[in-house]
Amino acid sequence: MLPPGLFILIATSIAAQPASTPSPTSDSANPAQSPPSNTAPAPSAPATPPTTPPPPPEIRVTLKTGVSWDGLLIRKDDRVITLLVSGIETSFDREEVKETKVLPAVEDRYRELRAAIDEHDTDRIVNLADWLRIRQRYALALEEVSRALTLDAEHAAAKRLKVIILAQQDLASKAAATTSSSAAPATKRAAFPLLSDRDIGLLKVYEIDLTNPGRLIVPRDAIDALFDKYGSNPAVPQTREGRDALYKAEPAAILDIMFRAQARDLYPMIKVADLPQSLKRFRDDVNRTWLVNSCATTACHGGEEAGRLRLTDERPSTDQAALTNLVILDRFRIKPAFRSAKADPAAPTTVPLIDYSKPAESPLLTFGLPPSDSSNPHPGAGAGLKGWKPIFLNREDPKFIAAVKWIESMVQPRPTYPITYTPPEGKRPGAQPVTGTSSPQR
Secondary structure (H helix, E strand, C coil): CCCHHHHCHHHHHHHHCHHHCCCCECCCCCCCCCCCCCCCCCCCCCCCCCCCCCCCCEEEEEECCCCEEEEEEEEECCCEEEEEECCEEEEEEHHHEEEEEECCCHHHHHHHHHHHCCCCCHHHHHHHHHHHHHCCCHHHHHHHHHHHHHHCCCCHHHHHHHHHHHHHHHHHHHHHHHHHCCCCCCCCCCCCCCCCHHHHHHHHHHHCCCCCCCCEECCHHHHHHHHHHHCCCCCCCCCHHHHHHHCCCCHHHHHHHHHHHCCHHHHHHCEECCCCHHHHHHHHHHHHHHHHHHHCCCCCCCCCCCCCCCCCCCCCCCHHHHHHHHHHHHHCEECCCCCCCCCCCCCCCCEECCCCCCHHHCHHHHCCCCHHHCCCCCCCHHHCCCCCCCCCCCCCCHHHHHHHHHHHHCCCCCCCCCCCCCCCCCCCCCCCCCCCCCCCCC
């Protein structure tokens, strides 16, 4: 994934330099439609392939606080305006909005931005490709990222972005085909249950780093509810002046008070636009880099014969698939590798796959090391387990080091995600239910 600063470089430059942006247009009119034909098509005529519907117009919402948000318009009424901001539906109360305007057509702004970029500036070309991807112009985005790779075939950010663009383009095409086709679906592997948008939103709230929160919104209704339900909590301002000031405070400061008051029922009201760094590291450095390719294949933990640990191997670049695997791994328990006969009966009979206190000793990682270099090797690895091979060369492997850094970046003390999710299991006998963690909550 591109560094956040690079990803938003172009979009930020547009907001910061309105004079260079074409004047905004009015709301788009409905596209003209061809008159209906009274002549039925010949039986031999090929079916018209489904087309992806055009993206909705892009809107800039400026709040009374002076902060502006750009996103695709999803819906609006007298009370609320809802945009798709970085793939997340984000709603704004009309009372908090200073003004809205329809931005010029993406294609027009794209031509201006492209003309302003040096033809050999690979990083800015990749930024432009991601700008197009966010606005669902996948063909243009693919054209730009391919141009970047022509200049530098090993450009890591461009290679990662191309994978994401192709995956999202494929999803959009399949969605259009599903909508337009009335044919019965073909028989295929049962769909792997994934986290809902609400679940993903909660994960983002629980894993947010308050020192580097990124973009988030705490609606006025959430602050009202905080005072109504938790007004007596010492973490919540008690004076009128303090409460009035909270309505004008930075969102991260408000969320910090909610965490201190443990106002968990209000967390779903928080909108986190940017993926927290810990979750981003899991998606990019673990799930997409080696977990799906090594552990979630159909021959391992991705198929029907996976046993009680089963992971999804589809669309590894998407937040939904990656975070589903994260929740499964976070909650999964195994029997400890060594348990003395004199062990304390009260000691846990199972241990987590992820050891947050000693990340490098997490079974999730030690299982991927060669048996000779592992304190807890993968079961059967030393006996020539069929199909198994090490994921990491050793503990100095960059993939191993990146995985340790991911675990270290997760929020401490560990929260219990209030998510109801039951992962599928394979067919091997002796399966045990996946249990949730009992760690302290935010």
